[in-house]
Amino acid sequence: MTILTTERMILTPVAVTDFNDLKAVWADEAFTRAITGRALGEEEVWFRLLRDLGHWQAIGHGNWAMRSRDTGAYVGSVGVLHYLRELDTPFDAPELGWGVATAFQGQGLAREGLEAALRWADTVMKAPRTVCMISPDNAPSLKLAERVGYRPYADGFYKDHLVHLLERPAAV
Structure with missing residues (x-):
């Protein structure tokens, strides 16, 4: 499985050893507000972790755990995903x-990790295009997506919530 490095972080495929860090992040309502709308309990986090482990096993890519190179602290995650989301405008490209x-x-x-994952998607996966979905209320993620080259192409609904769908052509 692929390990990515950036100036300040090491990105490793999500592992069972990340569980406690994931529980802490997903219990933080400030973090989850624009993603799930609520904090997640241990069972839901465990199922998300199992999904991500299986994602790597089944298709060879998925979420990376981002950790500080200096301290090893869990920073967050970034991934190239294929979740088969039930969107009214289905994704037809890898999702970031x-x-x-x-x-x-x-x-x-976030930008540092996202740029590393996009370089991988562009050069290793050779995806001609990637997509993402972001809640209209998540201004920081919308701004970041624009900075790395994503542009809106549609609005849709995911689990009865409005989301902006964005696309980015490969940089190479």
Whole structure:
């Protein structure tokens, strides 16, 4: 499985050893507000972790855990995903997803991790295009998506919530 490095982080495929860090992040309502709308309990986090482990096993890519190179602290996650989401405008390209723990927000780490994952999608996966979905209320993620080249192409509904669908052509 693929390990990515950036100036400040090491990105490793999500592992069972990430569970406690994931529980802490997904229990933080400030983190989950724009993603799920509520904090997640241990069972839901465990099922998300199992999904992500299986994602790597089944298709060879998925979420990376982003950790500080200096301290090993869990920063968040970024991934190239194929979740078969039940959207009214289905995704037809690999999906990028990201989230940074509240304590690390505003430091450029989400962008650093996202750019590493996009380089991988562009050069290794050779995806001609990637997509993402972001809640209209998530201004920081919308701004970040625009900074790395995503542009809106549709609005849709995911689990009865409005989401903006964005696309980005490969940089190479």
